[in-house]
Amino acid sequence: MRFEVKDGGFGYPRGGCIFSHVNFTMDKPEVLSVLGANGAGKTTLLKCMLGLLEWKTGGTYIDGINIKEIPYHQLWQKIGYVPQAKASAFAYHAEDMVLLGRNAHLGTFGQPKKADREIALACMEEIGIGYLKGKLCSRISGGELQMVLIARALAGGPSILILDEPESNLDFRNQLIVLETIERLCREKGISAIVNTHYPEHALSISQKALLLTRQGETIFGPTGKVLSEEHLDEAFGVEVKLYPLKHKDRTYTCVLPVGLKEVMERGA
Secondary structure, eight states, rough: OOOOEEEEEEEETTTEEEEEEEEEEEOOEEEEEEEOOSOOOHHHHHHHTTTOOOOOOOOOOOTEEEEGOOOOOHHHHEEEOOOOOOEEEEEEOHHHHHHHHGGGGOTOOOOOOOOHHHHHHHHHHHHTGGTTTTGGGSSSOOOHHHHHHHHHHTTTOOSEEEEEETTTTTTTHHHHHHHHHHHHHHOOOOOOEEEEEEHHHHHHHHEEEEEEETTTEEEEEEEHHHHHHHHHHHHTTTTEEEEEEETTEEEEEEEEHHHHEEHHHHOOO
């Protein structure tokens, strides 16, 4: 599946432009990370990509067709959306929460069948949370809830997953579990993922491409290693950044060290 944004721009009425001229293409199984400072519009950008907010300019296309022209159920059979995990206000069991991911495959008044429930349970087992099926979402940890939401998106059988800060507010272990799950799903199931993240190190670890939102409302898109350079990170976040490679068990990781606020460093303070 080819997923692309052409000349995307957005701004709220009387609020000015948030970002403009967003262009990128994903046409093979890979991970794209979206980064930018707080307030740069990362979550807004994801919502525009999905059609949850309407682009002011440009649009989102799947295989060359504007998503506004794709019927609702067909669109959500192609896309799996994982919003920011928050404490569940509803007493859903984890299995039932994952089962909601089958909605796009049901008719307007359709009810889940045995096969839908089997798919939901298989998705939970696939990402290692089968043990949660009888537990209430309001009584599981943040990391467990995040994995439930990933399983829910996966249950729809999408070609692309779009995840909004999936590793935020999690400890080191759960961050790694979520990141490794995303990376493995893309590799083994042949799907793509767009991941909104606060962590340049995570993007450098799992993504092949990156989209960086600058403080001027512009975007930089390309291979992750080129986009997330010291120069670009300095500009986007207003901090002086140093990147250091670290080799561990035949794999090279990039450590990202913020060494000071850019304006303070420029003043020589």
